Amino acid sequence: MSGNEVGLLSAAGIIAVVLLFIGFYCILVTRNLIRILIGLEVLSKAITLAIVAVGYATHNVGLSQSLAITVIIIEVFVVAVAAGIVINLYRHHESLDTKNIENLKG
Amino acid sequence: MHWSLDLVLLLVLAGSALWAVMATRLIFSAIGLAFASAVLAVVMFRMASPLAAVIELSVCAGLITAIFISVISLVKHETRGEVEARRGAHLRKYVVLPFLAAILGITLALVTKRQALPQPQALGETDVRNVFWHLRQADLLGQIIMLLVGAFGIVVLFKLRRKT
Numbered sequence: 630m631s632g633n634e635v636g637l638l639s640a641a642g643i644i645a646v647v648l649l650f651i652g653f654y655c656i657l658v659t660r661n662l663i664r665i666l667i668g669l670e671v672l673s674k675a676i677t678l679a680i681v682a683v684g685y686a687t688h689n690v691g692l693s694q695s696l697a698i699t700v701i702i703i704e705v706f707v708v709a710v711a712a713g714i715v716i717n718l719y720r721h722h723e724s725l726d727t728k729n730i731e732n733l734k735g
Numbered sequence: 736m737h738w739s740l741d742l743v744l745l746l747v748l749a750g751s752a753l754w755a756v757m758a759t760r761l762i763f764s765a766i767g768l769a770f771a772s773a774v775l776a777v778v779m780f781r782m783a784s785p786l787a788a789v790i791e792l793s794v795c796a797g798l799i800t801a802i803f804i805s806v807i808s809l810v811k812h813e814t815r816g817e818v819e820a821r822r823g824a825h826l827r828k829y830v831v832l833p834f835l836a837a838i839l840g841i842t843l844a845l846v847t848k849r850q851a852l853p854q855p856q857a858l859g860e861t862d863v864r865n866v867f868w869h870l871r872q873a874d875l876l877g878q879i880i881m882l883l884v885g886a887f888g889i890v891v892l893f894k895l896r897r898k899t
Contacts, residue, residue, distance in 0.1 A: 633738055636738060637738065637741055637782075639844075639847045639848075640741070640742055640745055641745060641778075641782075642843075642847070643840055643843040643844055643847065644745040644746070644748060644749050644840070646839065646840075646843055647749050647836050647839055647840045647843075648748070648749060648752050650835070650836055650839055651749075651752050651753055651756055651832065651836055652752075652756075654756070654829075654832055654835070655756040658828050658829070659828070661761075663761050663764075663803070663806060663807065663810070664756075664761070664764065666803070667755055667756065667764050667765070667768055667803075668756065670755075670768055670795075670799065671752045671755065671768070671771070674748075674752060674771055674772070674775055674795075677775065677779075677787075677791065678748070678775060678778065681778070681779050681782050681784050681787060682782060684782075684784065685782035685783055685784065690782075690783045690784055690863070691862050691863045691865060691866040692866050692870075692871075693784060693787075694784045694786050694787040694863040694866070695863055695866045695867050695870075695871055695874065697779070697784065697787040697790075697791070698786070698787055698790055698863075698867075699874055699877075699878060701787070701790050701791060701794055701795060702794075702878045702881065702882065703878075703881060704794075704795065704799070705794055705795075705798060705799060705885070706881050706882060706884070706885035708799050708802055708803075709802060709885050709888070709889055710885055710888040710889065710892070712802050712803070712805070713888065713889050713892035713893060714892065715806055715810075716806060716809050716810070716892075717892055719809070719810045719811075723811070725810060
Protein backbone atom coordinates (compact mmCIF):
# COMPACT_ATOMS: atom_id res chain seq x y z
CA MET A 630 0.00 0.00 0.00
CA SER A 631 1.25 3.49 -0.75
CA GLY A 632 1.40 6.25 1.86
CA ASN A 633 -1.71 7.91 0.47
CA GLU A 634 -3.69 4.67 0.63
CA VAL A 635 -2.63 4.00 4.22
CA GLY A 636 -3.63 7.56 5.17
CA LEU A 637 -6.97 7.26 3.42
CA LEU A 638 -7.64 3.86 5.02
CA SER A 639 -6.85 5.32 8.45
CA ALA A 640 -9.12 8.33 7.88
CA ALA A 641 -11.96 6.18 6.52
CA GLY A 642 -11.53 3.74 9.42
CA ILE A 643 -11.74 6.56 11.96
CA ILE A 644 -14.83 8.05 10.32
CA ALA A 645 -16.40 4.57 10.14
CA VAL A 646 -15.87 4.11 13.89
CA VAL A 647 -17.30 7.59 14.54
CA LEU A 648 -20.36 6.72 12.41
CA LEU A 649 -20.76 3.46 14.34
CA PHE A 650 -20.67 5.44 17.58
CA ILE A 651 -23.26 7.95 16.29
CA GLY A 652 -25.57 5.14 15.17
CA PHE A 653 -25.29 3.22 18.45
CA TYR A 654 -25.81 6.41 20.48
CA CYS A 655 -28.94 7.22 18.48
CA ILE A 656 -30.36 3.72 18.95
CA LEU A 657 -29.60 3.75 22.69
CA VAL A 658 -30.89 7.25 23.48
CA THR A 659 -34.03 7.60 21.39
CA ARG A 660 -37.44 6.05 21.98
CA ASN A 661 -38.82 6.95 18.56
CA LEU A 662 -39.13 3.91 16.29
CA ILE A 663 -38.32 5.84 13.08
CA ARG A 664 -35.25 7.41 14.66
CA ILE A 665 -34.06 3.94 15.70
CA LEU A 666 -34.27 2.97 12.02
CA ILE A 667 -32.25 6.07 11.12
CA GLY A 668 -29.59 5.01 13.66
CA LEU A 669 -29.54 1.57 12.04
CA GLU A 670 -29.02 3.22 8.65
CA VAL A 671 -26.06 5.21 10.00
CA LEU A 672 -24.55 1.94 11.27
CA SER A 673 -24.85 0.38 7.83
CA LYS A 674 -23.23 3.47 6.25
CA ALA A 675 -20.25 2.91 8.55
CA ILE A 676 -19.97 -0.73 7.49
CA THR A 677 -20.21 0.14 3.78
CA LEU A 678 -17.55 2.83 4.13
CA ALA A 679 -15.19 0.48 5.97
CA ILE A 680 -15.61 -2.29 3.36
CA VAL A 681 -15.01 0.04 0.40
CA ALA A 682 -12.01 1.75 2.05
CA VAL A 683 -10.31 -1.55 2.87
CA GLY A 684 -10.97 -2.82 -0.67
CA TYR A 685 -9.48 0.33 -2.17
CA ALA A 686 -6.41 0.32 0.05
CA THR A 687 -5.65 -3.37 -0.59
CA HIS A 688 -6.52 -3.30 -4.34
CA ASN A 689 -9.46 -5.68 -3.82
CA VAL A 690 -12.12 -3.40 -5.28
CA GLY A 691 -13.99 -6.28 -6.95
CA LEU A 692 -14.50 -8.14 -3.71
CA SER A 693 -15.19 -4.98 -1.71
CA GLN A 694 -17.77 -3.75 -4.22
CA SER A 695 -19.58 -7.08 -4.18
CA LEU A 696 -19.67 -7.06 -0.38
CA ALA A 697 -20.83 -3.41 -0.32
CA ILE A 698 -23.65 -4.24 -2.75
CA THR A 699 -24.66 -7.19 -0.53
CA VAL A 700 -24.74 -4.87 2.51
CA ILE A 701 -26.87 -2.31 0.61
CA ILE A 702 -29.37 -4.98 -0.47
CA ILE A 703 -29.68 -6.32 3.08
CA GLU A 704 -30.10 -2.71 4.27
CA VAL A 705 -33.02 -2.16 1.90
CA PHE A 706 -34.67 -5.39 2.99
CA VAL A 707 -34.28 -4.52 6.68
CA VAL A 708 -35.59 -0.96 6.24
CA ALA A 709 -38.58 -2.04 4.13
CA VAL A 710 -39.70 -4.72 6.60
CA ALA A 711 -38.97 -2.54 9.63
CA ALA A 712 -40.93 0.34 8.07
CA GLY A 713 -43.90 -2.00 7.63
CA ILE A 714 -43.62 -3.09 11.27
CA VAL A 715 -43.40 0.56 12.42
CA ILE A 716 -46.55 1.50 10.49
CA ASN A 717 -48.45 -1.47 11.86
CA LEU A 718 -47.33 -0.68 15.40
CA TYR A 719 -48.40 2.93 14.89
CA ARG A 720 -51.83 1.83 13.68
CA HIS A 721 -52.19 -0.40 16.71
CA HIS A 722 -50.83 1.90 19.44
CA GLU A 723 -51.27 5.38 17.88
CA SER A 724 -47.70 6.15 18.97
CA LEU A 725 -44.10 5.74 17.84
CA ASP A 726 -42.77 5.58 21.41
CA THR A 727 -41.07 2.30 22.30
CA LYS A 728 -42.44 2.62 25.86
CA ASN A 729 -45.88 1.86 24.50
CA ILE A 730 -44.89 -1.47 23.03
CA GLU A 731 -43.26 -2.86 26.15
CA ASN A 732 -46.39 -4.77 27.12
CA LEU A 733 -46.27 -7.15 24.16
CA LYS A 734 -46.99 -10.81 24.84
CA GLY A 735 -44.08 -13.23 24.91
CA MET B 736 -5.73 11.23 -5.64
CA HIS B 737 -6.42 14.45 -3.78
CA TRP B 738 -6.09 13.30 -0.22
CA SER B 739 -7.40 16.52 1.35
CA LEU B 740 -10.62 16.39 -0.72
CA ASP B 741 -11.26 12.83 0.50
CA LEU B 742 -10.73 13.98 4.07
CA VAL B 743 -13.22 16.84 3.59
CA LEU B 744 -15.76 14.42 2.08
CA LEU B 745 -15.36 12.03 5.01
CA LEU B 746 -15.85 14.87 7.49
CA VAL B 747 -18.96 16.02 5.59
CA LEU B 748 -20.22 12.43 5.75
CA ALA B 749 -19.79 12.34 9.53
CA GLY B 750 -21.40 15.78 9.86
CA SER B 751 -24.44 14.85 7.79
CA ALA B 752 -24.88 11.60 9.77
CA LEU B 753 -24.72 13.68 12.95
CA TRP B 754 -27.34 16.06 11.54
CA ALA B 755 -29.56 13.10 10.57
CA VAL B 756 -29.45 11.85 14.14
CA MET B 757 -29.80 15.22 15.87
CA ALA B 758 -32.49 16.92 13.76
CA THR B 759 -35.68 17.52 15.72
CA ARG B 760 -38.05 16.91 12.80
CA LEU B 761 -38.01 13.43 11.32
CA ILE B 762 -38.29 14.74 7.78
CA PHE B 763 -35.00 16.63 8.22
CA SER B 764 -33.45 13.45 9.62
CA ALA B 765 -34.48 11.60 6.46
CA ILE B 766 -33.02 14.37 4.29
CA GLY B 767 -29.78 14.31 6.31
CA LEU B 768 -29.55 10.57 5.81
CA ALA B 769 -30.09 10.96 2.05
CA PHE B 770 -27.33 13.59 1.97
CA ALA B 771 -25.02 11.24 3.90
CA SER B 772 -25.76 8.51 1.35
CA ALA B 773 -25.00 10.87 -1.54
CA VAL B 774 -21.68 11.91 0.04
CA LEU B 775 -20.83 8.26 0.71
CA ALA B 776 -21.55 7.52 -2.96
CA VAL B 777 -19.04 10.22 -3.98
CA VAL B 778 -16.47 8.75 -1.56
CA MET B 779 -17.07 5.28 -3.00
CA PHE B 780 -16.68 6.60 -6.55
CA ARG B 781 -13.38 8.20 -5.61
CA MET B 782 -12.25 4.91 -4.04
CA ALA B 783 -12.55 3.14 -7.41
CA SER B 784 -15.91 1.49 -6.62
CA PRO B 785 -18.28 3.01 -9.21
CA LEU B 786 -20.80 0.15 -9.30
CA ALA B 787 -21.30 0.15 -5.55
CA ALA B 788 -21.47 3.97 -5.66
CA VAL B 789 -24.28 3.93 -8.23
CA ILE B 790 -26.24 1.40 -6.18
CA GLU B 791 -25.64 3.40 -2.99
CA LEU B 792 -26.87 6.56 -4.71
CA SER B 793 -29.95 5.06 -6.32
CA VAL B 794 -30.99 2.69 -3.54
CA CYS B 795 -29.86 4.35 -0.31
CA ALA B 796 -30.21 8.01 -1.30
CA GLY B 797 -33.32 7.33 -3.40
CA LEU B 798 -35.37 4.30 -2.44
CA ILE B 799 -34.67 4.25 1.30
CA THR B 800 -35.34 8.00 1.57
CA ALA B 801 -38.65 7.45 -0.24
CA ILE B 802 -39.50 4.66 2.24
CA PHE B 803 -38.64 6.93 5.19
CA ILE B 804 -40.69 9.84 3.86
CA SER B 805 -43.63 7.49 3.18
CA VAL B 806 -43.46 6.16 6.75
CA ILE B 807 -43.21 9.68 8.20
CA SER B 808 -46.21 10.82 6.15
CA LEU B 809 -48.24 7.77 7.23
CA VAL B 810 -47.79 8.45 10.94
CA LYS B 811 -49.27 11.34 12.92
CA HIS B 812 -48.33 14.76 11.64
CA GLU B 813 -46.76 17.03 14.26
CA THR B 814 -47.64 20.70 14.39
CA ARG B 815 -44.92 23.33 14.61
CA GLY B 816 -45.88 23.97 18.23
CA GLU B 817 -45.46 20.31 19.18
CA VAL B 818 -42.05 20.21 17.51
CA GLU B 819 -40.98 23.38 19.33
CA ALA B 820 -42.23 21.94 22.64
CA ARG B 821 -40.05 18.85 22.43
CA ARG B 822 -37.04 20.54 20.83
CA GLY B 823 -35.38 21.31 24.18
CA ALA B 824 -35.69 17.76 25.52
CA HIS B 825 -34.51 16.36 22.19
CA LEU B 826 -31.44 18.59 22.03
CA ARG B 827 -30.59 17.84 25.69
CA LYS B 828 -30.38 14.14 24.75
CA TYR B 829 -28.01 14.75 21.86
CA VAL B 830 -25.99 17.77 23.02
CA VAL B 831 -23.04 15.62 24.13
CA LEU B 832 -22.98 13.53 20.94
CA PRO B 833 -20.89 15.91 18.73
CA PHE B 834 -18.31 16.33 21.50
CA LEU B 835 -18.10 12.59 22.17
CA ALA B 836 -17.81 11.87 18.44
CA ALA B 837 -15.06 14.49 18.06
CA ILE B 838 -13.15 13.14 21.08
CA LEU B 839 -13.45 9.58 19.71
CA GLY B 840 -12.23 10.68 16.27
CA ILE B 841 -9.25 12.62 17.65
CA THR B 842 -8.28 9.76 19.98
CA LEU B 843 -8.42 7.24 17.14
CA ALA B 844 -6.41 9.58 14.91
CA LEU B 845 -3.70 9.84 17.57
CA VAL B 846 -3.68 6.06 18.13
CA THR B 847 -3.50 5.20 14.40
CA LYS B 848 -0.77 7.80 13.92
CA ARG B 849 1.31 6.03 16.53
CA GLN B 850 0.48 2.49 15.41
CA ALA B 851 -0.40 1.76 11.74
CA LEU B 852 -3.42 -0.37 10.86
CA PRO B 853 -2.74 -4.01 9.88
CA GLN B 854 -2.42 -4.44 6.11
CA PRO B 855 -4.52 -7.29 4.67
CA GLN B 856 -3.30 -9.30 1.66
CA ALA B 857 -4.68 -8.58 -1.82
CA LEU B 858 -6.60 -11.33 -3.64
CA GLY B 859 -5.90 -9.94 -7.09
CA GLU B 860 -9.43 -10.05 -8.53
CA THR B 861 -10.58 -6.52 -9.32
CA ASP B 862 -13.57 -7.07 -11.63
CA VAL B 863 -16.77 -7.02 -9.62
CA ARG B 864 -18.60 -9.08 -12.27
CA ASN B 865 -16.12 -11.95 -11.91
CA VAL B 866 -16.38 -11.78 -8.15
CA PHE B 867 -20.17 -11.81 -8.24
CA TRP B 868 -20.75 -14.47 -10.88
CA HIS B 869 -17.79 -16.79 -10.26
CA LEU B 870 -16.40 -16.34 -6.75
CA ARG B 871 -19.44 -15.42 -4.66
CA GLN B 872 -22.39 -17.21 -6.26
CA ALA B 873 -23.77 -18.23 -2.88
CA ASP B 874 -23.94 -14.54 -1.90
CA LEU B 875 -25.94 -13.79 -5.04
CA LEU B 876 -28.39 -16.59 -4.25
CA GLY B 877 -28.64 -15.31 -0.67
CA GLN B 878 -29.42 -11.81 -1.91
CA ILE B 879 -32.19 -13.06 -4.19
CA ILE B 880 -33.69 -15.11 -1.34
CA MET B 881 -33.44 -12.08 0.94
CA LEU B 882 -35.24 -9.84 -1.55
CA LEU B 883 -38.01 -12.43 -1.92
CA VAL B 884 -38.29 -12.71 1.88
CA GLY B 885 -38.48 -8.90 2.07
CA ALA B 886 -41.25 -8.77 -0.53
CA PHE B 887 -43.12 -11.55 1.30
CA GLY B 888 -42.69 -9.68 4.60
CA ILE B 889 -44.14 -6.49 3.12
CA VAL B 890 -47.09 -8.41 1.66
CA VAL B 891 -47.80 -10.06 5.03
CA LEU B 892 -47.46 -6.78 6.96
CA PHE B 893 -49.79 -4.83 4.69
CA LYS B 894 -52.32 -7.61 4.09
CA LEU B 895 -55.85 -6.43 4.66
CA ARG B 896 -57.67 -8.28 7.41
CA ARG B 897 -60.85 -10.07 6.42
CA LYS B 898 -63.96 -8.92 8.20
CA THR B 899 -65.27 -11.60 10.55
